[in-house]
Amino acid sequence: MREHVGRVLRDAGTLELAAMRLLGEYWRARHDVVAAAGPLRTEAARERLRSVPVTRLKDTAGGPVRFGAVRGAELVSVAEILESAPEGLRLLRGVGPVTAGRLHGAAQRLATAAEWAAGLRIGIVPRDEAATPLVVALYRLVNAAPDLPRAGAAAEIVRRDVHGLRTRARCVTWRRRMLRTRSEQKAGWEAVARLKELLEDPETALLRSPDLLGPRVPAEEAWRDYERRPADYQAVLREWAEVPEGEPAEGFLPGHLAARVRAQSLDETLLRVPLRGYQAFGARFALLQRRVILGDEPGLGKTLQAVAAIAHRRTEQTSSFLVACPPNKLHRWVRDIEAYCSIIVHPVLAHHPGYWLSQGGIAVAPFDALPYLNVPPGLGMFVVDEAHQTTNRDTLRATTVTRLCRETEHVMLLTGIPMDERVGDFHGLLGHLPDQAAYRVRLEHAALGSRALRAAAAHVYLRRDQRDVLAELPDVVHVDELVPFSRAGQAVYEDAEGDVTAMRRAAYAAPRSSAKLKRLRELVGEAAANGVKVVVFSCFADVLATVHDALGAGTLGPVTRRTPATRREDAVAEFTAARGHAVLLSEVQVTLDLRGASVVIFCEPQADPDLEARAVGRVHGAGRPGTVRVHRLLTPGTVDERISAGEGAG
Known part of the structure; x- marks a missing residue:
């Protein structure tokens, strides 16, 4: 029995040594990747910061900053602030020590964030020589044995458990057994049994496998291997260099x-x-x-x-x-x-x-x-x-x-x-x-x-x-916006009872309190924040005029049936050429080629469903890839609901 316990303790010691050796080599290999990626991430971050305007520091400066003095010195990017010491910034007129410290501190924090967010891509043609240390470091992990992850997990278990188990198991060796209590001896025999289980476990047997990590090779050999399978290298790089990626x-x-x-x-x-x-x-x-x-x-x-x-x-x-x-x-x-x-x-x-x-x-x-x-x-x-x-x-x-x-x-x-x-x-x-x-x-x-x-x-x-989700989206998404009357709109609607045309326009009769107009502005504001184009349709010219006044300068149109052909073409051309957000107002009856719009808003439901479908088709069928979102502004319990349900206006 004494020989049995001694053999288990010796074998467990050998196993613990093998586990510590593997974990050390594994840690050094990963550390080499992180260390080699560091300079590349720093350079990528600096390059990114050259395109970030200095005014973006206002959100992280921790106090007011006089950006006029900085721009006057032709410091336009965060990278230029970072390259200037705080003492140099203090030489600018209007920049004191507090402002200089805030600017430089904010730039340093942004540089740290940029390094974390920087993506790493290793160029092949032409070869990115600065990435050579990274390619060499990655080679050992890319060419590791398939059992390395399992062996690493087993090594962690051995590192965590074996030392304590060996300490308790020594209580039942021949010389120490006589000095221990019965409970200590019981714990010792349990430790011996657990050590024996670990020694016989097929997972811990992997620790005895040779060459779990790839060998160290010259740079040229590592580059040739990278050129054969760059995707494998990028996968390991994302895992161990903590490059933020995702679907x-x-x-x-x-x-x-x-x-x-x-x-x-x-x-x-x-x-x-x-x-x-x-x-x-x-x-x-x-x-x-x-x-x-x-x-x-x-x-x-x-x-x-x-x-x-x-x-x-x-x-x-x-x-x-x-x-x-x-x-x-x-x-x-x-x-x-x-x-x-x-x-x-x-x-x-x-x-x-x-x-x-x-x-x-x-x-x-x-x-x-x-x-x-x-x-x-x-x-x-x-x-x-x-x-x-x-x-x-x-x-x-x-x-x-x-x-x-x-x-x-x-x-x-x-x-x-x-x-x-x-x-x-x-x-x-x-x-x-x-x-x-x-x-x-x-x-x-x-x-x-x-x-x-x-x-x-x-x-x-x-x-x-x-x-991001284009493959899952339908071509057109219809959304009915249920907007209740304001008090003023309700009064106008009740006064217009029997006059269907006036009832349909009642929601816009009092612009300051109009709930439909408020919701329309919100939808346009969301589109502006997301940088997409909007077309607003109505069958009433006076409603479009009210919408134009509410949205303000920069809104194109309104294009009505009375608008001369040249002005129509100019409005459409300006809308199509606009980069990012733009808004065009048009009567639904007017035929226009509206390229690039992502959002369509109907100020009221259309009595003729085919007319509405044709208007949407002119936007969706104008060659724009992606989804068109169609919003119809409806007031519950009114003629809007009857028209929307296809019951007519009566």
């Missing part, structure tokens, strides 16, 4: 997080409509991460993703849910929930704020009613639509949203605004969430663009643009 339809989430999201269960039994792949991913992301900001571009189905997450939570025996939204979107939320799932929905009206769920279900409340709701404990999920409207910390609305976000385990903040252009709003949204959900987000990444911010905030922020 577009998954919001460029890191691979390990995306895998966990895909593995998250999602029960769709209460849904009445199927989910597209990216929508199911968004619902799973919300369920896994619990408190999230869903920032998909308008038209990708944020409402459906929120309802899907709620429906899953309902199957987990939670019964009460709350949706907060702008007042003009309450009716649409109620209609969509009824269409998307079988859970009962309760509209909570602003004039009756004390009403709440008596039998469970989804309550939909306007922002104004939110502070006065008696929210029951154990809320299953809290959803905030247009959440960027709740970031003013001085308002009762914002403080109520923050309180409910921190009291509720599952939260979804929905916004279609790209947050890299609205850093202040993004900071406000993060402020709604508990510190543990938001503290890791560094806002410096916003200056580097949408993708960098998405990668940096991946644990809490998911955004997809249309181009």
Whole structure:
């Protein structure tokens, strides 16, 4: 027996030594990759910062900065600020020590963020000689034995357990056994048995395999191997050099997080409509991460993703849910929930704020009613639509949203605004969430663009643009915007009873209080934030004139049947040539070739469905790739609904 214990201890010591040797070599190989990638990432970051204007430092400077003095010295990019010492910046007229310190500190923080976000690509033609140390370091991992990951995992177990097991097992050696208590001897024999199991385990046997890591080779041989299979090298580089990568339809989430999201269960039994792949991913992301900001571009189905997450939570025996939204979107939320799932929905009206769920279900409340709701404990999920409207910390609305976000385990903040252009709003949204959900987000990444911010905030922020999920989208997406009358609009509508034409235009008769006009401006604002073009149609010239006054200068048109042909052509040409966002107003009866539009807005439903279809066809069929989003502004309970339902205006 003594020889048996001694042999187990000796073999376990040999196994522990082999494990430590493998882990050391494995660590050095990975460290060599990270060290070789460092200079390349620094250079890539500096190159990126040469295209970032110095004014982007205002979001991270930590105080006011006089950018006029900096621009006057022809320092136009962040890279130029970084290359200037604080002492050099102080020589500029109007720049004191505080401003110089803020500028240089902000530039350094942005450089750190740029290094983290920098993508690495190793050039073959021409060969990127600066990447030679990286290619040589990667060779050892790319050419490692297939069993290396399993051997590494076994080595970690041996490193963690064997030393303590050997210490306890020594208690039952012949010389020490007589001095130990019965319980210590029992623990010692258990340790011997566990060591024997490890020694006989096929996984730990891998530690005795020779050449688990690839050999060290000359640079030329490593380059030849890279040229044969660059994809293998890039895969290892992404894994060990922490290069942020990801799938577009998954919001460029890191691979390990995306895998966990895909593995998250999602029960769709209460849904009445199927989910597209990216929508199911968004619902799973919300369920896994619990408190999230869903920032998909308008038209990708944020409402459906929120309802899907709620429906899953309902199957987990939670019964009460709350949706907060702008007042003009309450009716649409109620209609969509009824269409998307079988859970009962309760509209909570602003004039009756004390009403709440008596039998469970989804309550939909306007922002104004939110502070006065008696929210029951154990809320299953809290959803905030247009959440960027709740970031003013001085308002009762914002403080109520923050309180409910921190009291509720599952939260979804929905916004279609790209947050890299609205850093202040993004900071406000993060402020709604508990510190543990938001503290890791560094806002410096916003200056580097949408993708960098998405990668940096991946644990809490998911955004997809249309181009990210283009393969899953239909050609045309129709959205009915249910917009109730304002008081003035209701009065005009009632006075026009019997005059169908006047009734259809009543919603725009009082522009200052018009709910339709307000929603139209919101849709145009979202399109502007996302850099897409908009066409606004109406069959009434005076409605288009009102819309033009509301949208202001820069709006093209309105193009009506009375507009001369040359002016029509000029308006269309300017709209087509515009880079990024532009808005064109047109009578629906006018035939125009409208290239490049992504959003179509009808100020009112059209009595002739074919006329509406032809107008959409002129936009969708004009050679634009991607999806066209069509919004129809409807007032519930009016002639709009009858026309939309095909019942005519009578």
